[in-house]
Amino acid sequence: MKGERIDFAENVPLYIMIESAVEQRLLDGTYQVGKMIPTEFELMDEFSVSRETVRKAINLLVQRGKLEKKRGIGTFVASPSETEWRLNNLSNFNAMAAHAGHHAETKVISAKIVPSDNRLKRIFGSKVSQYNYFERVRSLDGDPVEYVETFVPLKVAPTLQTVLKDNTSLYKVLRDQYNVIVSHVKKEFQASNSTSKEAKYLRITEGDAVQLVATTVSDKAGRVVEYSLARNNGIVSSIELDIQVK
Structure with missing residues (x-):
């Protein structure tokens, strides 16, 4: 999906837009619990943004417990609590x-x-x-x-x-x-x-x-x-x- 762009509200930082787009995929089941999400380079290519932008977005989701990073492997969808x-x-x-x-x-x-x-x-x-x-x-x-x-x-x-x-x-x-x-x-x-x-x-x-x-x-x-x-x-x-x- 090279060159795909996302269209959110104006004056919103790019990394926040990417965070929202990735989280939407967690919510609708596109990215499944326990499975690896696309790499930083794949997300860069898809959304036509810099690696720094993608990394900031992913780190926010990691901090919120939505994703987890496994060193040397990749980033995976974290298991949510029952509630x-x-x-x-x-x-x-x-x-x-x-x-x-x-x-x-x-x-x-x-x-x-x-x-x-x-x-x-x-x-x-x-x-x-x-x-x-x-x-x-x-x-x-x-x-x-x-x-x-x-x-x-x-x-x-x-x-x-x-x-x-x-x-x-x-x-x-x-x-x-x-x-x-x-x-x-x-x-x-x-x-x-x-x-x-x-x-x-x-x-x-x-x-x-x-x-x-x-x-x-x-x-x-x-x-x-x-x-x-x-x-x-x-x-x-x-x-x-x-x-x-x-």
Whole structure:
């Protein structure tokens, strides 16, 4: 990917830009836990920056515990703590499951374009009129564990319907295909009861308790780029989690 350049906010030091770009790849699973990341020279070539710039960016991630250097070998993705993994990682479901030693699958069961409504206007604003809408079911070791509805503005990702397939990371697609860099995530958790549709996909009885997780994702400009509603078998009281991706 020689000569690729990153486009972040103006007046931000280059090494901070590289740090953000590399961390995004940690978050979306491009760089896997325990695996070596590209060398300094490869990153220099990819982003068209100096070795000093790359080294400063990598050292910041090492200091934050995101990466670890092995003398004479290279730089590797560090293993996060359990709490850090669950709360601060935007890695796709399959990557997170693999990290925990499980086999996971994500299946797209429907994909279409839908118009805005009052709920979506409150989240995305009144200027967004159409959305990519997906229904997906996530399975762990062969058992369905989560039913997810996802909304992404059509203007953010015009061809997402043809790109987001089974076992594909949404965040990786948004970054690679549409240059969307996630900066902020808001998650709200509450207890709920399954509808007949949710029960069908989760193989439970209608009315059974489920955990409802509402996720709102914004980019560095503060623009909301995704909203999703996930239902799984967890049972928790209503809480809210606000994550700033640094």
